[in-house]
Amino acid sequence: MHEGVSKVTRRAGVRWWRWRRNPLRRTSDVVEAWILLVAWTLAVLGGLVAGLLTAGAVQQSADRVRAQTHAMSAVLAEEPAQGAAARPAGGSLVWGTVRWTDASGVAHTDRTRVPATAAPGTQVTVWTNERGNLTSPPASPADTAFQAVLGGLWAGSATMGLVIGGAKLARNRLDRHRFDQWAEEWARVDTWGRKTG
Template sequence: MTRRPGVRLWRWRRNPLRRTSDVVEAWILLVAWVLALAGGLLAGVLTAGTMQQSADRVRAQSRQVSAVLTWEATRGTGRPTSGALVWGTVQWTDPDGSTHTGRARVPAAATAGSHVTVWTDGHGALTSRPTSRADAAFQSVLGGIWAGTATVGVVIGGAKLVRARLDHRRMGQWADEWARVDARWGRKTG
């Protein structure tokens, strides 16, 4: 039994059928896979880190404030459940003594004059409750996965486009070669 040489790496070995475009394609594939793996990993790690830092910064700037519901909360047409939140006008006082009024999500069961808890940002403006550390970590990991996957897709898609262009060029070269062969044989090949 004779051993046949492998055909997987044929572009890298010398042989009479290998063309320059085959070598170019081999290098494009190698570079594309390296860029896809390294670039995807780098994009994923950087995105996850940036998202985590952003969530930490928001959490550090947000603070819980006790406010008074000044206006009856806006209720929908249906009956709200006990945990439902609706929009209501609240008034709160900053540590510097300035009073602010704004609209915030409050429990549906709250009535005018009742105390509710709202969140403010570093400038004293109303904001939503910051995400918990676990939720921020989950969102960061998910964002990193999406960024890494998108990077890999862009690199591999670009490599496929380059390979398609090389294939188109090779087909043109083969058509030219067949035309020369056909001319030598006196147009008897078709």
């Protein structure tokens, strides 16, 4: 039991060696430890903040669109267009001409997708924007939530990736600097050995 505890203690000691004073620790090791600490902190916090901000922006945008679009009851004015050109692939909607009256009493006529089986005079629901023009229906709350979560995850992951990538570049520069230092020290040792040999 005692041997197992000492192994764990040794592993923890090896893992945190950059933070403790020891004769083998160099300035670049301390710099690397701080780079790692700051990078992981920024990656976690920055990823979380970026994800939450993005999810909030997606949600606000969807709420704004939902507030600006209105469902209107319209009447199919003529037989929907039939045929391969009018019918979307694999769908049951075709283009048809509809008429509706907006809240201010102005009559409108436009083309929109309607059920392929609808007959003239059939009531259909259309969506209009604040200017009274036809628009696509707003995303459902479930779709909006999914898009917000997906956008938040993407933004958070991208932020974490950028921060960790930047830390990796900084560590690579430190490694190159250390290798150059080692090369210089070995050259000095080699020169010293030749003089005395």
